[in-house]
Structure formats: structure tokens, C-alpha cells
Amino acid sequence: MEREPIGVVGVGWVGLVTAACFAELGHEVWARDIVPEKVESLARGEVPIHEPGLPELVTKNAERLHFTTDMAAVLEQTELLFVCVDTPPTYSGDADLSRVRAVVERLPEDAEHALVMKSTVPSGTGAAIRRDMPGLAYVSCPEFLKEGSAVDDFLNPDRVVIGSDPGDEWAADAVASLYEPLGGEIVRTDVASAEMIKLASNAFLATKISFINEIANVSEEVGADVTEVARGMGLDDRIGGAFLKAGIGYGGSCFPKDVSALKQLAGNSGYHFQLLNSVIEVNELQKRRVIGKLTKHLGSLVGKRIALLGLAFKPHTDDMREASSLVLSARLQGEGAEVVAYDPVATGAASGLLTGTDFATSAEEALDGADGAILVTEWPEFADLDWAAMAEKMRNPVLVDGRNFLDPEAIRAAGFRYEGIGR
Ligand SMILES: NC(=O)c1ccc[n+]([C@@H]2O[C@H](COP(=O)([O-])OP(=O)(O)OC[C@H]3O[C@@H](n4cnc5c(N)ncnc54)[C@H](O)[C@@H]3O)[C@@H](O)[C@H]2O)c1
DSSP: OOOOOEEEEOOSHHHHHHHHHHHHTTOOEEEEOSOHHHHHHHHTTOOOSOOTTHHHHHHHTGGGEEEESOHHHHHHHOSEEEEOOOOOBOTTSSBOOHHHHHHHHTSOTTOOOEEEEOSOOOTTHHHHHHHHOTTSEEEEOOOOOOTTSHHHHHHSOSEEEEEEOTTOHHHHHHHHHHHGGGOOEEEEEOHHHHHHHHHHHHHHHHHHHHHHHHHHHHHHHHTOOHHHHHHHHHTSTTTOSTTOOOSSOOOSSSHHHHHHHHHHHHHHTTOOOHHHHHHHHHHHHHHHHHHHHHHHHHSOOTTOEEEEEOOSSSTTOOOOTTOHHHHHHHHHHHTTOEEEEEOSSOHHHHHTTSTTOEEOSSHHHHHTTOSEEEEOSOOGGGTTSOHHHHHHHSSSOEEEETTOOSOHHHHHHTTOEEEOSOO
């Protein structure tokens, strides 16, 4: 069976995963980006991001993957254009739609393609594009992949949301048939609701994280253990255990900006979304509480050498967008500490961002001679460290486990003063 060729516009995390996965499903994929170096390296089979399984998929499907800077070539070859450009926050906290507009405005006026919006955009974006470009069909198909397991998430979706408005059903049907082989439940709805499903999902997950972080902070006051509390709560089907892990807060390219975008969208529409203000504030304060956990053991941090273990916003990625390590490094230096940092894959991405920080090439090197350490990202290799040997190497074996990742008893037995979050 001849498979529909696919156009992808914007070949970053979402775009490259989309392109590689549709190629894996047997489609010819024409993928366009505006950064020539990125396109050239992808054409050579080099994947510029750390995402498990992605390089293998790109190599395996190289014959079906066509990377280009030329939009005309994509338009000529395809009818469905998956838009995967970035929508970062503006200074006002609204979503910056300039890249989305740049894509739409450069389409020829007589284009009769279907735009399939995978970028996260505020409700109302699709309606505005449709008004401006009446010849285009428009489908909202928000992406829910998680960095670190993006390929698996794409190929095994929990659900696929497809929003279309009257007149564009043909395009929504075509998108639905692309996803049918993957087996997730397909949620057909209108465009505005599809756009809202994405923002509301991320805002809800962020709310869950801020909620359990506040429970952690209260647990510290009353002598409860938040990991036990979360276990007991999560077994209730109505609550669920996912995203009930207390820690130093959420980061990454999506939650902070999407929570802010939803808050602004509500405000711009005349509604004050009070809950989200608290979610954001709790998350900001949570990172800073770590400093108090260090000073409890070390007193003033002036001149103290503090090791950051893990820099990326989560394990199995080198994405540094809104990573907690950025705030922690700046705050520690503000307190007069020297910061030494290690991450298994994100050092390159972090080096231009973590100013004034020394970089180590291993966790052992970062901990050598340190007065304290913060586990920032729960990379599995940190569980396998010889912590007794690490305690010997450090000047002061103080560890703040920002992700409640390690076994407190084992770390204390190794000679550490251990501080978790909410336990
Ligand atoms: N990263 C995630 O985990 C994730 C998950 C779900 C949804 N999203 C959403 O998907 C969208 C993309 O996110 P991302 O993380 O892949 O972003 P990204 O920054 O990794 O990639 C965006 C790509 O678009 C390219 N681009 C910008 N303008 C362009 C244009 N006019 N034409 C062609 N290419 C252009 C950029 O050069 C870049 O390669 C965002 O809206 C994001 O919120 C991201």
C-alpha cells in the first residue's frame, strides 16, 4: 500500500521524533528547518540531540527521510504539513507564536495543504490561522511525548488528540488514519478544545508536582515521609501515583512555559487563574529551599565548594531549557559558593549557560574535595556510585538529594549527612 508522504516543519525535539517515527511507519518524510547546519548534519545522519532510540531510527529510515531548508520542496511533495516549530514564552509569559506565523505567512496564498499543528499553541490560534488562510485546512494535533522516552511515547501513545472544525474533516480523517496503526485512543474534537487539552494537561501535571512539593514541605515540619504519603495516596485510583514525586520542582521546555501561557491566556480572556499563580510560585520557591538544607549543615556557603550532580531538567536528555541546575548554580554563587557540575550528557549544552561554574568529567571528580553536593537530576548512574568512597573524597560529606532518588539509610551508612525532600 502506498503511504501518504508527510511534511514536517521545524526539526527539533518534536519535529525530528515525528519525522523519524512516520518514516519508521513507512512514510516518505520531507522535513524542513531554517537552520542550515542542523539540516546538513541530519542529512549526514547525525542527530544533534540526546534522545534514546532516535539516532537508530534516523539511520534505519535514512532513505525515507529527506531533510531540507527548502519549503517549496516540502510543499511540492506533501499535502499534510506537521508544524513542530518552537513556541517559547515571551517576556509577558504569553506563548510566542512568531515562528508559527513565519511558517504560515510564507506559504503561497493558493496553498491547499493541511496544517497539522503539533506545536503547543493557545486556544484561538487555529481559528486565527484559518481566518487568515482560508484555502488551508487546519488540524490541531498536540504532542504529548516526554523527552527521554520520546520515541516510545510517539509509537505507543496513551491517546492521540485530533481537533478540526467544519470543512476540514478530510484532513482530520487523514491524520487519524496515520495514527491508527499505533493503537492509542483517538480523541476527535474541535480545534479550540484540542488546543486546550494540551495546555490543561501540562498545567494539571505541574499542579500535581507543586501539590506534592507542598505536602513534602509540611511533612518536614510534622515528621512525615512524603514518599510514604505519596505511595499511600497514589494507590487511590482517583489520584494515581504518577507525578507525585516530591523534589526540587519541575523544569524543561514545556511545563514552565505552558503553565504561564495558560495563565496568560486566561487573563487575556478576562479570567484570573488563581491556582496557576500558586503552582508557579511554589515551583520557584522549591528550588531555593535546597540552599537552606545545605546551610543547615555547612553554615555560610562563602568559599564552600558545592557539587551539582546532573544538570539537564530530567534524566536521559541533554535539554537544559528551564533546568533547576540553572537557578541552583546562580543561587549558590550568589551565596558565595564555588560550583562544580557534572552531567553524563548535558555538559556541552550547559557550558554556555552555567556561567562561573567548573565542569567535571565524572561524578567522582565533581565530588572530590567538595563541601556539599546536590543531586539535581536522577541519572541512574548516580545510584551505582560507591557512596562510601565518595564520602571519603569529599571535604564534608553532605548530600541534598533533590529528587529523593537514593536510599537515605544507605547513604547515611556510607558516611553522609543526607537531606531529602519531605523525608
Ligand atoms: N520538547 C518537548 O518535550 C515537547 C513535547 C510536547 C510538545 N512540545 C511542543 O512542540 C513544539 C516544538 O518543541 P521542540 O521542543 O521540538 O522545539 P525545538 O526548539 O527543539 O525545535 C524547534 C525547531 O523549529 C525550527 N524552526 C523555527 N522556526 C522555523 C521555521 N519558520 N521553519 C522551519 N523550522 C523552524 C527551529 O530551528 C528548531 O529546530 C513547541 O511548541 C513545544 O511546546 C514539545
